[in-house]
Amino acid sequence: xxxxxxxxxxxxxxxxxxxxxxxxxxxxxxxxxxxxxxxxxxxxxxxxxxxxxxxxxxxxxxxxxxxxxxxxxxxxxxxxxxxxxxxxxxxxxxxxxxxxxxxxxxxxxxxxxxxxxxxxxxxxxxxxxxxxxxxxxxxxxxxxxxxxxxxxxxxxxxxxxxxxxxxxxxxxxxxxxxxxxxxxxxxxxxxxxxxxxxxxxxxxxxxxxxxxxxxxxxxxxxxxxxxxxxxxxxxxxxxxxxxxxxxxxxxxxxxxxxxxxxxxxxxxxxxxxxxxxxxxxxxxxxxxxxxxxxxxxxxxxxxxxxxxxxxxxxxxxxxxxxxxxxxxxxxxxxxxxxxxxxxxxxxxxxxxxxxxxxxxxxxxxxxxxxxxxxxxxxxxxxxxxxxxxxxxxxxxxxxxxxxxxxxxxxxxxxx
Numbered sequence: 001x002x003x004x005x006x007x008x009x010x011x012x013x014x015x016x017x018x019x020x021x022x023x024x025x026x027x028x029x030x031x032x033x034x035x036x037x038x039x040x041x042x043x044x045x046x047x048x049x050x051x052x053x054x055x056x057x058x059x060x061x062x063x064x065x066x067x068x069x070x071x072x073x074x075x076x077x078x079x080x081x082x083x084x085x086x087x088x089x090x091x092x093x094x095x096x097x098x099x100x101x102x103x104x105x106x107x108x109x110x111x112x113x114x115x116x117x118x119x120x121x122x123x124x125x126x127x128x129x130x131x132x133x134x135x136x137x138x139x140x141x142x143x144x145x146x147x148x149x150x151x152x153x154x155x156x157x158x159x160x161x162x163x164x165x166x167x168x169x170x171x172x173x174x175x176x177x178x179x180x181x182x183x184x185x186x187x188x189x190x191x192x193x194x195x196x197x198x199x200x201x202x203x204x205x206x207x208x209x210x211x212x213x214x215x216x217x218x219x220x221x222x223x224x225x226x227x228x229x230x231x232x233x234x235x236x237x238x239x240x241x242x243x244x245x246x247x248x249x250x251x252x253x254x255x256x257x258x259x260x261x262x263x264x265x266x267x268x269x270x271x272x273x274x275x276x277x278x279x280x281x282x283x284x285x286x287x288x289x290x291x292x293x294x295x296x297x298x299x300x301x302x303x304x305x306x307x308x309x310x311x312x313x314x315x316x317x318x319x320x321x322x323x324x325x326x327x328x329x330x331x332x333x334x335x336x337x338x339x340x341x342x343x344x345x346x347x348x349x350x351x352x353x354x355x356x357x358x359x360x361x362x363x364x365x366x367x368x369x370x371x372x373x374x375x376x377x378x379x380x381x382x383x384x385x386x387x388x389x390x391x392x393x394x395x396x397x398x399x400x401x402x403x404x405x406x407x408x409x410x411x412x413x414x415x
Contacts, residue, residue, distance in 0.1 A: 022049070141261060142176045149203075150175050153255065156201050156228050162236050166266075167304055168375065173265045178255040183207075183248040192245045196235035198256040202227055205252020209244040224249075236262050274299050277377060280325040284355055294388055301383040307370035316367045320357035322380040326350065329374025334367045346371065357381055 026045055035041035145153070153175055157163040166174060183189065183205065190196065192211070202225050209223035209231065222244060225231055231246060236259050277299040281287050290298070302325070307313055313324065316336050326349050333344045333353060344366065347353060353368055358381050
């Protein structure tokens, strides 16, 4: 910084940036050194800074818990303590202009800095855009794990809100993204103010979150993490500055997952699923007349449902209000006649059933039972009609198709 008076109005942003860095540097040095006389330490610190500037060496700026948000309070504290100490020792106040390298109104500067910091904090949360086509071709790291570790992670992920709604396919892929890292006692995992790119889950050891107690400006522990706990959860959603410093209390093990890898996998799986659903819709005769845009709208309304072996999916005689596509697993179609249950056919991945529910508001004529663990995509008549109108109206686009299925509906109702 040049040794010249500052015109704050003309150079506001430059001044704010410089002041912010100076205060961060001073705060870090004060907290780590913990001098007995903070006021003399402040005078020495700023004197050395001017000296380094004049020799061209420059001052080393540090990133620590204090960061920008405490700059106004520290500025006021420095000013008040310097004046208080000066009065005590000399019985007369010392003008702060004699101590600081530039004549400024620190209270006004603090107010300006606060506004700038608040503005920058709002801008600091951002999310990267991802192209599904490019994502499908990108490299995704894979970290192999034994079955015990995979099960542990599955259990821990259930406590993380962002990961709770992942389906089985997504969970399996996300598990491979977690990298195991070793930590040493006292090691800083992430500093206050750093970009948060990873979510961490504790496998072994203890970790603490550190912040500043505004009542006395001392570093304090605000949270502790042990086996199964997690931190930096929001890092999976967007890039934001870390709000605390995380330190390892002893030698430990962490699993970490990087936001960009997580998003690549989820976006890629979602893209693959959409493509798969579109192909599903193309195989259903009563939906042949849908155009590409309509298929895309329908795909977004499909709902994933899971069934275990032996569970009843639809029951003969129940209200028919949706159809199903089989993603994984197998389904047996059964009919009850004369008190006897008969198997009609077994369906596997890529097949569908219950489609007449989109056309006729009639009870089910058959039952469907999961043969093994099964994942289905459900399309409800309500969602279909909300988006596109009635299925019969869609089929009217093709007179031949409409006539054929109108006869099928008539037979279906009479059955």
